[in-house]
Amino acid sequence: MEKVFEVKHLSYQIGETKILKDINLNIEKGKYVTVVGPSGSGKSTLMRILASMISPTSGDVLFNGQPITSFDPMQYRQRVSYAFQQPTLFGKTVKDNLQFPFEVRKKDFDESLVKKYLEMVNLNESYITKSVNDVSGGEKQRIALIRNLIFPPEVLITDEVTAGLDAENKAIVHKMLNEFNKRGLTILRVTHDETEIDDAQNLITIKNGEVANV
Protein backbone atom coordinates (compact mmCIF):
# COMPACT_ATOMS: atom_id res chain seq x y z
CA MET A 1 0.00 0.00 0.00
CA GLU A 2 1.25 3.49 -0.88
CA LYS A 3 2.36 5.63 2.04
CA VAL A 4 1.06 9.16 2.31
CA PHE A 5 3.16 9.98 5.39
CA GLU A 6 6.44 8.52 6.61
CA VAL A 7 7.50 9.91 9.97
CA LYS A 8 11.14 9.22 10.82
CA HIS A 9 12.80 9.82 14.20
CA LEU A 10 10.62 12.83 14.81
CA SER A 11 11.08 14.82 18.04
CA TYR A 12 9.63 18.07 19.23
CA GLN A 13 10.52 20.04 22.30
CA ILE A 14 9.80 23.44 23.78
CA GLY A 15 12.75 24.59 25.86
CA GLU A 16 13.72 21.55 27.92
CA THR A 17 10.28 19.91 27.69
CA LYS A 18 10.23 16.99 25.28
CA ILE A 19 6.76 16.73 23.80
CA LEU A 20 7.45 14.13 21.10
CA LYS A 21 10.28 11.61 21.38
CA ASP A 22 11.68 9.79 18.37
CA ILE A 23 8.37 9.07 16.65
CA ASN A 24 8.45 6.61 13.75
CA LEU A 25 5.28 5.72 11.86
CA ASN A 26 3.74 5.36 8.43
CA ILE A 27 0.28 6.38 7.29
CA GLU A 28 -1.13 4.62 4.25
CA LYS A 29 -3.02 6.43 1.55
CA GLY A 30 -6.81 6.35 1.77
CA LYS A 31 -6.94 5.07 5.37
CA TYR A 32 -9.11 6.44 8.15
CA VAL A 33 -6.67 6.55 11.05
CA THR A 34 -7.71 7.30 14.61
CA VAL A 35 -5.10 8.80 16.92
CA VAL A 36 -5.72 8.41 20.64
CA GLY A 37 -3.88 9.02 23.88
CA PRO A 38 -4.19 10.92 27.15
CA SER A 39 -4.40 14.71 27.14
CA GLY A 40 -0.96 16.27 26.83
CA SER A 41 0.52 13.12 25.28
CA GLY A 42 1.56 15.00 22.12
CA LYS A 43 -1.18 13.88 19.67
CA SER A 44 -2.14 17.38 18.60
CA THR A 45 1.51 18.43 18.32
CA LEU A 46 2.16 15.48 16.01
CA MET A 47 -0.87 16.38 13.91
CA ARG A 48 0.19 20.03 13.70
CA ILE A 49 3.62 18.95 12.50
CA LEU A 50 2.01 16.76 9.82
CA ALA A 51 -0.10 19.76 8.78
CA SER A 52 3.06 21.93 8.64
CA MET A 53 1.60 24.31 11.21
CA ILE A 54 4.75 23.83 13.31
CA SER A 55 8.14 22.33 12.48
CA PRO A 56 9.74 19.44 14.38
CA THR A 57 12.89 19.99 16.45
CA SER A 58 14.47 17.01 14.69
CA GLY A 59 13.50 14.17 12.38
CA ASP A 60 11.77 14.00 9.03
CA VAL A 61 8.27 13.84 7.67
CA LEU A 62 7.85 12.60 4.12
CA PHE A 63 4.64 13.37 2.23
CA ASN A 64 4.17 11.14 -0.83
CA GLY A 65 7.86 10.28 -0.50
CA GLN A 66 9.10 13.91 -0.43
CA PRO A 67 10.19 15.86 2.67
CA ILE A 68 7.41 18.26 3.64
CA THR A 69 9.99 21.03 3.77
CA SER A 70 10.37 20.68 -0.01
CA PHE A 71 6.76 21.80 -0.56
CA ASP A 72 5.53 25.38 -0.61
CA PRO A 73 3.68 25.66 2.76
CA MET A 74 0.55 27.17 1.16
CA GLN A 75 0.28 24.50 -1.52
CA TYR A 76 1.01 21.81 1.05
CA ARG A 77 -1.73 22.97 3.42
CA GLN A 78 -4.22 22.92 0.56
CA ARG A 79 -3.32 19.25 0.09
CA VAL A 80 -3.10 18.41 3.81
CA SER A 81 -5.91 20.26 5.55
CA TYR A 82 -6.20 20.66 9.32
CA ALA A 83 -9.55 21.03 11.10
CA PHE A 84 -9.59 22.54 14.59
CA GLN A 85 -11.49 21.42 17.68
CA GLN A 86 -13.34 24.67 18.26
CA PRO A 87 -13.21 26.54 14.98
CA THR A 88 -13.84 30.25 14.73
CA LEU A 89 -15.86 31.62 11.88
CA PHE A 90 -14.25 34.52 10.00
CA GLY A 91 -15.83 37.81 9.04
CA LYS A 92 -19.50 38.64 9.44
CA THR A 93 -21.48 36.06 7.51
CA VAL A 94 -21.29 32.35 6.78
CA LYS A 95 -20.57 33.35 3.17
CA ASP A 96 -17.33 35.04 4.26
CA ASN A 97 -16.24 31.59 5.47
CA LEU A 98 -17.41 29.55 2.53
CA GLN A 99 -15.82 32.09 0.18
CA PHE A 100 -12.46 31.86 1.91
CA PRO A 101 -11.21 28.66 0.19
CA PHE A 102 -12.06 30.30 -3.16
CA GLU A 103 -10.11 33.44 -2.17
CA VAL A 104 -7.15 31.27 -1.20
CA ARG A 105 -7.16 29.69 -4.65
CA LYS A 106 -8.02 32.99 -6.40
CA LYS A 107 -11.20 31.47 -7.83
CA ASP A 108 -14.72 32.87 -8.23
CA PHE A 109 -17.24 31.91 -5.59
CA ASP A 110 -19.28 28.94 -6.84
CA GLU A 111 -22.64 29.18 -5.09
CA SER A 112 -24.06 25.96 -6.51
CA LEU A 113 -21.07 24.00 -5.21
CA VAL A 114 -21.44 25.63 -1.81
CA LYS A 115 -25.16 24.72 -1.71
CA LYS A 116 -24.25 21.10 -2.49
CA TYR A 117 -21.85 21.02 0.46
CA LEU A 118 -24.35 22.70 2.77
CA GLU A 119 -26.91 20.03 1.87
CA MET A 120 -24.32 17.36 2.62
CA VAL A 121 -24.15 18.59 6.23
CA ASN A 122 -27.93 19.14 6.54
CA LEU A 123 -27.83 22.94 6.25
CA ASN A 124 -30.03 24.75 3.74
CA GLU A 125 -28.94 27.53 1.42
CA SER A 126 -30.36 30.26 3.69
CA TYR A 127 -27.27 29.72 5.86
CA ILE A 128 -25.08 31.44 3.27
CA THR A 129 -26.33 34.87 4.28
CA LYS A 130 -26.59 34.13 8.02
CA SER A 131 -24.55 36.09 10.50
CA VAL A 132 -21.73 34.07 12.10
CA ASN A 133 -23.25 35.01 15.46
CA ASP A 134 -26.48 33.23 14.60
CA VAL A 135 -25.10 29.72 14.13
CA SER A 136 -24.82 27.09 16.85
CA GLY A 137 -21.62 25.28 17.87
CA GLY A 138 -22.54 22.20 15.85
CA GLU A 139 -23.44 24.24 12.78
CA LYS A 140 -20.20 26.18 13.17
CA GLN A 141 -18.19 22.95 13.08
CA ARG A 142 -20.07 21.73 9.99
CA ILE A 143 -19.45 25.04 8.19
CA ALA A 144 -15.79 24.92 9.19
CA LEU A 145 -15.48 21.41 7.75
CA ILE A 146 -16.91 22.64 4.46
CA ARG A 147 -14.07 25.21 4.41
CA ASN A 148 -11.64 22.29 4.67
CA LEU A 149 -13.34 20.04 2.16
CA ILE A 150 -14.90 22.20 -0.55
CA PHE A 151 -11.69 21.79 -2.54
CA PRO A 152 -10.99 18.22 -1.43
CA PRO A 153 -7.49 17.82 -0.01
CA GLU A 154 -5.50 14.56 -0.14
CA VAL A 155 -5.37 14.34 3.66
CA LEU A 156 -7.70 15.72 6.28
CA ILE A 157 -6.46 15.98 9.86
CA THR A 158 -9.24 16.48 12.40
CA ASP A 159 -8.38 17.46 15.96
CA GLU A 160 -11.29 16.41 18.15
CA VAL A 161 -13.78 18.02 15.79
CA THR A 162 -16.71 16.17 17.34
CA ALA A 163 -15.85 17.08 20.94
CA GLY A 164 -18.73 18.93 22.54
CA LEU A 165 -21.17 18.15 19.71
CA ASP A 166 -24.52 16.48 20.34
CA ALA A 167 -25.33 13.05 18.87
CA GLU A 168 -27.11 14.51 15.84
CA ASN A 169 -24.23 16.83 14.90
CA LYS A 170 -21.71 14.05 15.49
CA ALA A 171 -23.61 11.74 13.15
CA ILE A 172 -23.68 14.40 10.42
CA VAL A 173 -19.91 14.98 10.74
CA HIS A 174 -19.21 11.20 10.75
CA LYS A 175 -21.36 10.69 7.65
CA MET A 176 -19.57 13.48 5.79
CA LEU A 177 -16.11 12.25 6.70
CA ASN A 178 -16.94 8.62 5.89
CA GLU A 179 -18.22 9.68 2.49
CA PHE A 180 -15.01 11.57 1.71
CA ASN A 181 -12.89 8.68 2.98
CA LYS A 182 -14.75 6.32 0.61
CA ARG A 183 -13.81 8.67 -2.23
CA GLY A 184 -10.13 8.25 -1.34
CA LEU A 185 -9.46 10.98 1.24
CA THR A 186 -6.94 9.96 3.90
CA ILE A 187 -8.22 11.00 7.32
CA LEU A 188 -6.28 11.29 10.56
CA ARG A 189 -8.57 12.00 13.45
CA VAL A 190 -7.56 12.79 16.99
CA THR A 191 -10.29 11.83 19.39
CA HIS A 192 -11.21 11.04 22.99
CA ASP A 193 -14.67 9.87 22.00
CA GLU A 194 -15.34 6.28 23.17
CA THR A 195 -17.62 5.36 20.25
CA GLU A 196 -15.18 6.76 17.71
CA ILE A 197 -12.38 4.74 19.34
CA ASP A 198 -14.53 1.59 19.33
CA ASP A 199 -15.34 2.06 15.63
CA ALA A 200 -11.73 2.76 14.68
CA GLN A 201 -10.11 0.38 12.21
CA ASN A 202 -6.63 1.86 12.31
CA LEU A 203 -5.61 3.01 15.75
CA ILE A 204 -2.45 4.83 16.80
CA THR A 205 -1.88 5.43 20.50
CA ILE A 206 0.47 8.15 21.65
CA LYS A 207 1.63 8.13 25.28
CA ASN A 208 4.18 10.47 26.83
CA GLY A 209 5.30 11.68 23.42
CA GLU A 210 5.92 8.18 22.10
CA VAL A 211 4.00 5.80 19.87
CA ALA A 212 2.57 3.16 22.22
CA ASN A 213 1.03 1.01 19.47
CA VAL A 214 0.08 1.14 15.81
Place this chain on the structure above:
Amino acid sequence: MSNLTVSNSTLMLGFVLVLVALVIGYVEKLHIDKDIIVGVIRAIIQLSIVGYILKYVIKANNNWLTFACFAIIVVNASWNAGKRGNGIPKAFQSSLLAIFVGTTVTLTTLVLTGSIKFVPEQIVPVTGMIASNIMVAIGLCYRNMKQTFTDRHQQVLEKLALGADIKLASLDILQDSIRSGMQPTIDSIKTLGLVSLPGMMSGLIFAGVDPVKAIKYQIMITFMLLASTGIGSIISCYLGYKQFFNERKQLKNELIS
Protein backbone atom coordinates in the same frame (compact mmCIF):
# COMPACT_ATOMS: atom_id res chain seq x y z
CA MET B 1 7.64 89.32 17.07
CA SER B 2 7.58 92.09 19.68
CA ASN B 3 4.54 90.56 21.40
CA LEU B 4 6.53 87.44 22.38
CA THR B 5 7.62 88.24 25.92
CA VAL B 6 8.90 84.95 27.40
CA SER B 7 12.10 85.85 29.22
CA ASN B 8 14.23 83.80 31.63
CA SER B 9 12.48 85.43 34.59
CA THR B 10 8.98 84.70 33.24
CA LEU B 11 10.10 81.11 32.61
CA MET B 12 11.21 80.86 36.25
CA LEU B 13 7.80 82.11 37.36
CA GLY B 14 6.16 79.63 34.97
CA PHE B 15 7.99 76.87 36.85
CA VAL B 16 5.24 77.26 39.46
CA LEU B 17 3.08 75.21 37.07
CA VAL B 18 5.50 72.29 37.43
CA LEU B 19 5.10 72.57 41.21
CA VAL B 20 1.33 72.23 40.72
CA ALA B 21 1.89 68.91 38.94
CA LEU B 22 4.33 67.79 41.66
CA VAL B 23 1.84 68.67 44.42
CA ILE B 24 -0.93 66.72 42.67
CA GLY B 25 1.41 63.73 42.37
CA TYR B 26 2.37 63.97 46.05
CA VAL B 27 -1.15 64.46 47.42
CA GLU B 28 -2.62 61.66 45.32
CA LYS B 29 0.43 59.39 46.02
CA LEU B 30 0.92 58.79 42.30
CA HIS B 31 4.73 58.26 42.67
CA ILE B 32 5.34 60.30 39.54
CA ASP B 33 7.47 63.03 41.15
CA LYS B 34 10.72 61.49 39.92
CA ASP B 35 9.33 61.14 36.38
CA ILE B 36 8.11 64.74 36.40
CA ILE B 37 11.47 66.12 37.61
CA VAL B 38 13.49 63.99 35.17
CA GLY B 39 11.07 64.93 32.35
CA VAL B 40 11.27 68.63 33.08
CA ILE B 41 15.08 68.63 33.34
CA ARG B 42 15.38 66.64 30.13
CA ALA B 43 12.96 68.98 28.33
CA ILE B 44 14.90 72.06 29.44
CA ILE B 45 18.28 70.61 28.44
CA GLN B 46 17.08 69.09 25.14
CA LEU B 47 15.19 72.18 24.06
CA SER B 48 18.06 74.50 25.03
CA ILE B 49 20.52 72.45 22.98
CA VAL B 50 18.08 72.25 20.05
CA GLY B 51 17.44 76.00 20.28
CA TYR B 52 21.14 76.79 19.96
CA ILE B 53 21.66 74.19 17.22
CA LEU B 54 18.70 75.54 15.24
CA LYS B 55 19.98 79.07 15.65
CA TYR B 56 23.32 77.98 14.19
CA VAL B 57 21.76 75.86 11.40
CA ILE B 58 19.40 78.64 10.33
CA LYS B 59 22.19 81.19 10.36
CA ALA B 60 24.55 78.90 8.39
CA ASN B 61 21.83 78.12 5.81
CA ASN B 62 23.84 75.16 4.53
CA ASN B 63 22.14 72.29 2.66
CA TRP B 64 24.34 69.61 4.23
CA LEU B 65 23.58 70.86 7.72
CA THR B 66 19.87 70.85 6.88
CA PHE B 67 20.14 67.26 5.62
CA ALA B 68 22.04 66.31 8.78
CA CYS B 69 19.21 67.70 10.93
CA PHE B 70 16.72 65.77 8.79
CA ALA B 71 18.72 62.56 9.27
CA ILE B 72 19.07 63.05 13.04
CA ILE B 73 15.33 63.63 13.44
CA VAL B 74 14.40 60.63 11.27
CA VAL B 75 16.82 58.24 13.01
CA ASN B 76 15.73 59.39 16.48
CA ALA B 77 12.05 59.06 15.62
CA SER B 78 12.70 55.59 14.17
CA TRP B 79 14.61 54.49 17.26
CA ASN B 80 11.73 55.56 19.49
CA ALA B 81 9.12 53.99 17.22
CA GLY B 82 11.21 50.80 17.12
CA LYS B 83 11.20 50.63 20.92
CA ARG B 84 7.41 50.65 20.81
CA GLY B 85 7.63 47.51 18.67
CA ASN B 86 7.91 45.63 21.97
CA GLY B 87 9.64 42.49 20.73
CA ILE B 88 8.63 42.66 17.06
CA PRO B 89 11.85 41.78 15.18
CA LYS B 90 13.41 44.45 12.96
CA ALA B 91 11.05 47.10 14.38
CA PHE B 92 13.78 49.77 14.15
CA GLN B 93 14.61 48.98 10.51
CA SER B 94 10.92 48.94 9.53
CA SER B 95 10.32 52.22 11.36
CA LEU B 96 13.37 53.79 9.74
CA LEU B 97 12.13 52.96 6.26
CA ALA B 98 8.56 54.05 7.10
CA ILE B 99 9.62 57.37 8.65
CA PHE B 100 12.24 58.07 5.99
CA VAL B 101 9.84 57.44 3.09
CA GLY B 102 6.89 59.18 4.79
CA THR B 103 8.93 62.26 5.64
CA THR B 104 10.76 62.43 2.31
CA VAL B 105 7.63 62.03 0.16
CA THR B 106 5.71 64.64 2.15
CA LEU B 107 8.58 67.14 2.32
CA THR B 108 9.38 66.75 -1.37
CA THR B 109 5.72 67.33 -2.29
CA LEU B 110 5.57 70.44 -0.09
CA VAL B 111 8.79 71.85 -1.56
CA LEU B 112 7.88 71.03 -5.18
CA THR B 113 4.42 72.57 -4.84
CA GLY B 114 5.95 75.67 -3.34
CA SER B 115 4.14 75.29 -0.01
CA ILE B 116 7.45 75.55 1.84
CA LYS B 117 10.92 76.62 0.80
CA PHE B 118 14.07 74.50 1.08
CA VAL B 119 15.52 76.64 3.85
CA PRO B 120 16.49 75.28 7.28
CA GLU B 121 13.99 77.40 9.23
CA GLN B 122 11.18 75.69 7.31
CA ILE B 123 12.59 72.22 6.54
CA VAL B 124 13.84 71.36 10.05
CA PRO B 125 10.65 72.16 12.03
CA VAL B 126 8.39 70.59 9.39
CA THR B 127 10.58 67.45 9.37
CA GLY B 128 10.20 67.28 13.14
CA MET B 129 6.43 67.65 12.88
CA ILE B 130 6.10 64.94 10.24
CA ALA B 131 8.55 62.48 11.82
CA SER B 132 7.03 62.77 15.29
CA ASN B 133 3.53 62.16 13.93
CA ILE B 134 4.68 59.10 11.99
CA MET B 135 6.52 57.91 15.11
CA VAL B 136 3.33 58.05 17.16
CA ALA B 137 1.36 56.39 14.35
CA ILE B 138 3.87 53.54 14.07
CA GLY B 139 3.80 53.03 17.85
CA LEU B 140 0.02 52.64 17.68
CA CYS B 141 0.29 50.32 14.66
CA TYR B 142 2.77 48.04 16.46
CA ARG B 143 0.77 47.97 19.68
CA ASN B 144 -2.44 47.15 17.83
CA MET B 145 -0.73 44.56 15.68
CA LYS B 146 0.78 42.70 18.61
CA GLN B 147 -2.49 42.76 20.52
CA THR B 148 -4.65 41.61 17.61
CA PHE B 149 -2.24 38.84 16.63
CA THR B 150 -2.54 37.64 20.23
CA ASP B 151 -6.32 37.97 20.32
CA ARG B 152 -6.93 36.45 16.91
CA HIS B 153 -4.11 33.92 16.68
CA GLN B 154 -6.57 31.01 16.47
CA GLN B 155 -8.21 32.62 13.44
CA VAL B 156 -4.82 33.22 11.80
CA LEU B 157 -3.89 29.57 12.40
CA GLU B 158 -7.15 28.40 10.87
CA LYS B 159 -6.63 30.54 7.79
CA LEU B 160 -3.09 29.25 7.38
CA ALA B 161 -4.37 25.68 7.81
CA LEU B 162 -6.74 26.30 4.91
CA GLY B 163 -3.77 27.13 2.70
CA ALA B 164 -3.90 30.91 2.92
CA ASP B 165 -0.80 32.99 2.39
CA ILE B 166 0.41 34.94 5.43
CA LYS B 167 -1.00 38.16 3.96
CA LEU B 168 -4.50 36.75 3.47
CA ALA B 169 -4.32 35.10 6.91
CA SER B 170 -3.51 38.44 8.58
CA LEU B 171 -5.35 40.83 6.26
CA ASP B 172 -7.92 42.00 8.84
CA ILE B 173 -5.16 42.49 11.43
CA LEU B 174 -3.15 44.46 8.87
CA GLN B 175 -6.15 46.68 8.05
CA ASP B 176 -7.00 47.25 11.73
CA SER B 177 -3.39 48.13 12.53
CA ILE B 178 -3.05 50.62 9.66
CA ARG B 179 -6.38 52.17 10.70
CA SER B 180 -5.24 52.45 14.33
CA GLY B 181 -2.11 54.34 13.19
CA MET B 182 -4.10 56.81 11.12
CA GLN B 183 -7.13 57.18 13.38
CA PRO B 184 -5.74 59.83 15.80
CA THR B 185 -4.78 62.07 12.86
CA ILE B 186 -8.22 61.62 11.29
CA ASP B 187 -9.92 62.31 14.64
CA SER B 188 -7.85 65.43 15.28
CA ILE B 189 -8.66 66.74 11.79
CA LYS B 190 -12.37 66.52 12.55
CA THR B 191 -12.03 68.80 15.58
CA LEU B 192 -9.52 71.24 14.09
CA GLY B 193 -10.53 74.78 14.97
CA LEU B 194 -13.44 73.54 17.09
CA VAL B 195 -11.42 72.00 19.90
CA SER B 196 -7.80 72.56 19.09
CA LEU B 197 -5.82 75.38 17.58
CA PRO B 198 -2.77 73.33 16.70
CA GLY B 199 0.85 74.26 17.32
CA MET B 200 1.73 75.55 13.88
CA MET B 201 -1.31 77.83 13.69
CA SER B 202 -1.00 78.98 17.30
CA GLY B 203 2.69 79.72 16.77
CA LEU B 204 2.01 81.86 13.73
CA ILE B 205 -0.77 83.77 15.49
CA PHE B 206 1.57 84.28 18.48
CA ALA B 207 4.17 85.64 16.11
CA GLY B 208 1.68 88.19 14.82
CA VAL B 209 0.68 86.53 11.54
CA ASP B 210 -2.86 87.20 10.29
CA PRO B 211 -5.03 84.26 11.55
CA VAL B 212 -6.55 83.87 8.08
CA LYS B 213 -3.05 83.30 6.71
CA ALA B 214 -2.23 81.03 9.65
CA ILE B 215 -5.12 78.71 8.84
CA LYS B 216 -3.77 78.22 5.33
CA TYR B 217 -0.59 76.88 6.86
CA GLN B 218 -2.60 74.73 9.21
CA ILE B 219 -4.60 73.25 6.33
CA MET B 220 -1.34 72.47 4.58
CA ILE B 221 -0.01 70.82 7.75
CA THR B 222 -3.22 68.79 7.99
CA PHE B 223 -2.79 67.44 4.45
CA MET B 224 0.84 66.75 5.23
CA LEU B 225 0.13 64.80 8.42
CA LEU B 226 -2.63 62.79 6.81
CA ALA B 227 -0.34 61.68 3.99
CA SER B 228 2.69 61.05 6.16
CA THR B 229 0.88 59.00 8.84
CA GLY B 230 -0.78 57.02 6.04
CA ILE B 231 2.53 56.26 4.34
CA GLY B 232 4.27 55.51 7.66
CA SER B 233 1.48 53.25 8.91
CA ILE B 234 1.25 51.27 5.68
CA ILE B 235 5.00 50.69 5.38
CA SER B 236 5.51 49.75 9.03
CA CYS B 237 2.49 47.42 9.08
CA TYR B 238 3.37 45.71 5.81
CA LEU B 239 6.90 45.09 7.05
CA GLY B 240 5.77 44.34 10.62
CA TYR B 241 3.18 41.60 10.05
CA LYS B 242 5.70 39.42 8.20
CA GLN B 243 7.78 39.27 11.37
CA PHE B 244 5.02 37.25 13.05
CA PHE B 245 5.73 34.32 10.72
CA ASN B 246 8.77 32.15 10.11
CA GLU B 247 10.13 31.09 6.73
CA ARG B 248 7.76 28.07 6.72
CA LYS B 249 4.84 30.52 7.01
CA GLN B 250 4.09 29.35 10.54
CA LEU B 251 2.91 31.73 13.24
CA LYS B 252 5.73 32.49 15.70
CA ASN B 253 4.46 31.54 19.15
CA GLU B 254 7.06 33.63 20.95
CA LEU B 255 5.51 36.86 19.60
CA ILE B 256 2.03 36.00 20.80
CA SER B 257 1.87 37.08 24.42
